[in-house]
Amino acid sequence: VLFMKGTKSMPQCGFSSRVAGVLNFMGVEFADVNVLADPEVRQGIKDFSDWPTIPQLYVKGEFVGGCDIVTEMTLSGELDQLLEAKGVTFDKAAAEKIREANA
Numbered sequence: 001v002l003f004m005k006g007t008k009s010m011p012q013c014g015f016s017s018r019v020a021g022v023l024n025f026m027g028v029e030f031a032d033v034n035v036l037a038d039p040e041v042r043q044g045i046k047d048f049s050d051w052p053t054i055p056q057l058y059v060k061g062e063f064v065g066g067c068d069i070v071t072e073m074t075l076s077g078e079l080d081q082l083l084e085a086k087g088v089t090f091d092k093a094a095a096e097k098i099r100e101a102n103a
Helices: 012-024 039-051 067-076 077-083 090-099
Strands: 002-004 032-034 056-059 063-064
Touching: 002 012, 012 067, 012 090, 039 056, 039 063, 063 067, 067 090, 077 090
Parallel strands: 002 032
Antiparallel strands: 002 056, 056 063
16 A cells, blocks of 8 residues: 555655656556545554655555655665565566666
């Protein structure tokens, strides 16, 4: 689940757009929650995770992090490892293309 500003098809901030873009490019099926639609959800997810910013990525109920952490994990291959460990299907070749483009 990606708690984000906007939706995966129409992000409303650059950070949300970056995380949704990575997940979409990698072929990850994920639900999106637009925190701009409900101020209580927006504050509630920050309180729940004890993390001050949006977006927030959760994989199978585990809080992963925000934009910077997801970006770092994508480039290091840690996101691939997490997705595999959690049984989440993704395009490994697409993940490698992201790393190659940022090398």
